[in-house]
Amino acid sequence: MAFKVEQALHMVGGAGETSYATNSRIQEKAIYRTKPILETAIAELYGKLLPERMVVVDLGCSSGPNTFLVVSEVLGIVGDLRRRLEQKPPEIQFFLNDLPGNDFNNVFRSLERYEKMMEEEKGDLLVPHYVVGAPGSFYGRLFPCNTVHFFHSSYSLMWLSQVPQGLESEQGVPLNKGNIYIAENSPPQVVKAYQEQHRRDFSTFLKSRYVELSIGGGMVLTFLGRKSEHPASGELSYLYGLLAEALNAMVSQMTDDVIKYIIIDVKREGERNHGLYICLGPVAWSSAAAKHDKLLKDRHK
Amino acid sequence: MAFKVEQALHMVGGAGETSYATNSRIQEKAIYRTKPILETAIAELYGKLLPERMVVVDLGCSSGPNTFLVVSEVLGIVGDLRRRLEQKPPEIQFFLNDLPGNDFNNVFRSLERYEKMMEEEKGDLLVPHYVVGAPGSFYGRLFPCNTVHFFHSSYSLMWLSQVPQGLESEQGVPLNKGNIYIAENSPPQVVKAYQEQHRRDFSTFLKSRYVELSIGGGMVLTFLGRKSEHPASGELSYLYGLLAEALNAMVSQMTDDVIKYIIIDVKREGERNHGLYICLGPVAWSSAAAKHDKLLKDRHK
Structure with missing residues (x-):
């Protein structure tokens, strides 16, 4: 693939109508629903360590109201x-x-603005705190050894670090043509490729956090899974199916010249009607990507 | 003043022709010239503590090539x-x-890009490190107690936290009319107001860093001063004088409707010919600011 997911992938910035900031209600609900788990985890950690200083990390904080929601809860x-x-x-x-x-x-x-609001709301009861930004992929090391007391991550860990390898046959024929994720008609090799990518990514994630966590530290990770054993069932697969259809329809009508912009733009757009932001970075690009790669290769000939 | 310096003040972003990134040679030279001092300070600190983990802070990092220059040197x-x-x-x-x-x-x-370059250049000799961003004014607390080993700051500490009070007489008459900083014709009250503001700011700065520095930690601070005892002499006062003239000329030709945009834009522009970026945030706005404030007041009547 010509894209490096880490460079290209992000939610829509700013605070406009199509931004992630104004389209992240599902993620907000998830944070509220997991609050009791967060409370238990932090109570255990705090009661055990009674630390003078605590380092708390939110992995996949994005840019919107939910970013500070986690800070407020903690x-x-x-x-x-x-x-x-x-x-x-x-x-x-x-x-x-x-x-x-x-x-x-x-x-x-x-x-x-957030700090001012918190000061007005809590007054002297506000716990002293400092907020910094840590850019980088959580599928790798982000912090020095033994320096983090608590990791939080919500609605982020289902994104893979890269498009899986093995979505093409040995002869280079796309095995998942027309789809952007595991779909009803995906062959078993495709399912295996996605599962294997997730296994590798999640393993790297856990190894990195293990080194970074200080003794007595903890984590609360919330991410999407599926209830059914069948990998193509569930609402998400349905949504990705719809999105793949839309993408294919667009791609079929486009000239080569605009394909590359479409791919980039689609990555920046949300599926607003479902209140769910779908970013295409971590999934297969099927025909659109193939067309884009071909375009690039032709240009560099 | 209607402006809050902390919110409005920043170097020109991006990497375009007028950006700070392409107009920061003087600041680059200052970093190279102070390298021996940095070396001595870090050698002393490292030799004494032999730390497994070091926290190094660059205060006023800006956005450009110099940002990573300090990281590379350390x-x-x-x-x-x-x-x-x-x-x-x-x-x-x-x-x-x-x-x-x-x-x-x-x-x-x-x-x-920077990390890739460093890895290629240093290979296995590269010291493991993690870079994060800490937004906020250094005229206040930024980090938890006893957590920082080394503070570095270059070409930042001459900026004040706010426009000094006392630039107007008790009757509200501007005392420094036509100027944006201490100038040849500034009365002693104006000189005192700037000096007092610097004294207060620098005191707050030192108190904050004192609490944040861990035992055995150190600092290297580089900022502009003047050789002469007379506060209006020196190249900087001359540059500010020229800039004040230009501003006044602009303001006198402007209608009220565009004044507010001018003020904001001037803050974002650099004095490119001198290779020195002059930001008007921390200095007095004299007639332009007064006109702008009057405009706002009239609008809210």
Whole structure:
């Protein structure tokens, strides 16, 4: 593939109508629903360590209202705990992580407004904290050894680090033609290729976090899975199916000259009607990608 | 003043012709010239602590080639030292700090290219490191207590945190009319107002860093001063004088409707011919600012 997912992949920046910031309700709900789990995990960690300083990392923070939602929840939980345990408030250093293409400018420029709001809301009860941005792929090392107390990640770990290898036959024939993920008509090799990519990615993720976590630290990871054993069933596969159809229809009507822009633009667009942002980075590009690669090769001949 | 300096002040983002990235040769030279001081400071710190992990902060990192120049220098110095002392390489965590309006997106997106270049250049000798962005004013707390080994700041500490108070008489008459900083014709009250602002700012700066520095830590701070005792002499005052003239000429020809845009734009423009970026955030706005404030007041009547 000509694309490097880490460079190209990001949610739509800014705060406009099609931005991730205004289209991230599902992700917001997920954070609220997992709050009890977050509370238990942080209570356990805090009660055990009673740290003077805590390092908390949000992996895949994106750029929008949910970015600070996690910060608020952790501050609230730790604030309540330390009062209940009659401890001096710890200082919390938050690292907001996402790929380098994420709109960190928007995050940082919203930070002052957020801090002001928190100060007005909590007053003296606000736990002292510092927010920084950590760009990079979580499928690799991001922090020095033993420096992180708590990792949080919501709705991020289902994105793969790259388009899986093995989506073509030995003769170079696309095996998943017309699809952008595992679909009803995907052959078993394609299913295996995606599963294998996820296994490799998740293994790298866990090894990296294992080294970075300090003793007594913890993690809460929330990401999409499927209830059925059949890999092509479930709502997500259906959504990807629809999106693949739309993409194919677009690609079939396009000239070579605009294909490359389409691919990039589609990556930046959301599936707004479903309230779910679908980014095509981590999935196969099928015909659109093939056409784009051919275009590039022809240009460089 | 209607402006909050912390929100509005930043170097010109991106990498275009008028960007800070392409107009920062003086700042680059300053970093090269202070390298021996940096070497001595880091050698002392490293030799004393032999840390497994080091936290290094660059205050006022901006967005351009110099941003990574400091990272490279520290990596080179520590790499040489640890080999000379036959130590395992430490892990270095770099915090690049600037105001939230800085173009951190540009910094983060350049990071991958930089890392690739460093890996090719240094290979196995490259000291493991992680780069993050810390938005916020250094005239206040930025990090938890005792967590930073080394602070570096070059060409940043001469910017004040705000326009000084006391640039108007008790009757509201501007005392420094036509100027944007201390000038030949500035009355003693104006000189005192700027000096007092610097004293307050620098004191806050030192108190904050004192708390954040870990035991055995150090700092290298480079910023503009003046050789003469007379506050209006020196090249900088001359440059500000020219800029004030240009501003006044512009303001006198403008209608009220465009004044506010001019003020904002001038903040984003550089004095390219002198290779020195002059940002008007931290200095007095004199007639332009007064006119702008009057405009806003009239609108809200």
